Amino acid sequence: MEQKLVSKRFDAINPLSIDDYLESGGYETLKKALKRDRINIIEEIETARLRGRGGAAFPAHVKMMGIAKEEETTRYIICNADEGEPGNFKDRHLMEKDPHQFIEGMIITAYAIRATKGYIYIRGEYDKAHSIIEWTLEEARKKGFLGKNILESGFDFDIEIRSGAGSYVCGEEFALIESIEGKPGRTRVKPPFPTQKGLFDKPTLINNVETFANIPHILEMGGEAFAKIGTQSSTGTKLVSLSGNVNNPGVYEVPFGVPIKDVIEKLGGGSKDGRKIKMVQLGGACGPIIPEYMLDLTIDFDRFEDFDSKTGAGAIIVMDERFDVFDVLLRVAEFFEHESCGKCTPCREGNLQLVKLVEKFINRRATQKDLINIESLARVMHHTSLCGLGQTAPTAILSTLKYFRDDYLDLIEHPEL
């Protein structure tokens, strides 16, 4: 069931050894890519139909081609390693277990779009990954994969690490850009998009760690072969972060199209102590909460959009029958209340009100009117917030209103209890 592409070197090589990486075929793709036509590389990514792995699933080649067509010659490339979505840890594994892989992908991409400088923005909590990447960049520089005139190709490119400081919203592309610029992480109004006016107002390409990690594999096997893995709408593999009440939590790589149930049962060894699964949250705090009977759902970008939500970055959080929907909702709501940057009203005020409304249900003081209010507030936030944080913050509430409506009604109908 597993199909290992970006995780194939996990635990098989010493991540701190560039020689191990080279021996397993590392940087071979870069060597070949530097001899290729730049647009041709982007076309190969287009054939592969690679979509961004950070949660939004945007076609990777569109961003690349957008920048390639810009007139401005100072161009930046950023690796978004600000993996702050609760329940996600696959980028940490990618950085700690095979750090050269995504850096190779980043260098190839930089070459294709003629980027002049790269940044890796790592969340402040990832101390170990940070030091591993620091070491890895130094090793890559020593071997001539970074720096001036990379492998005699005439291409100059280097990467700098920037650290986050405990802010979740900095995973959002414009908030991240503001943070690298030394400002509070508050998003900007789009357009212009980062590919037009990004970091320091220059064209900027931002991709997730896993997206970059896929690049060498696509060029190695060819876009067509890559597109045969997975499903029609979602090609390739997905790293899944499995957590919660399961026997074997961890990172698993599966081709798109695998049912969530199989990941939990076959890879995760089922729920802990054989307890009945009550609910599963997909994608992280920003994702929908679904009941056990829906676990036949497959991991696929389009299937997830049926929920008005994105796949997220592939988290699956399993919760068994001991846990209450509202305990979970309160944690999710408090998380977003804390992490909202405060720039736009629907998100800043909305998240505050969602916490109050969820507490009202928990305290059994909610009325029928509160049920209507929580639903309409959630929808307004989803449609009117400026960035992904506010737009997805109410997803858990909207999904539970749909699939666990009785839990809400139970709390309304017996206010005297």
Next chain:
Amino acid sequence: MLEDILKKHPQHEDSLIEILLEYQNVKTKRYITDEEVEQIAKYLGVTESKVCSVVSFYTFFSTEPRGKHIIQVCKDVPCYVNGSGNVLKTLEQLLNIRIGETTKDEKFTLEYTSCLGNCDGAPAMRIDGKTFTNLNPNKVKAIISEYRGVN
């Protein structure tokens, strides 16, 4: 000490967060004072309000003195369903403080954190730059006595 750190960074606004992180990590009470804000602003050629806006925005920065060791307990769902409540309870009992407080001997500050990205080892906590996973009350006790012993 701050001067030495400032000198290492280019005098551009985008060095601000790196400077604050580096300085606060080595400072004994792990916080930023008004005087330091002034000094940093001057060095970078930005207004003090700009530095303050960054200090107040990011969770990592504090304007209040904190303990020598900062213990951050994850409060998000994957840790919660694996017993993070017990981890917090044990810590509060051991240190005799509540979440958000610093011990009298100024050795420990107890804080909540958003997800540490170690959900495969939930429940998790982070002390200074180190993450501890698969916690239970006994493990927490052992870790704290080790930190107490070292100092």
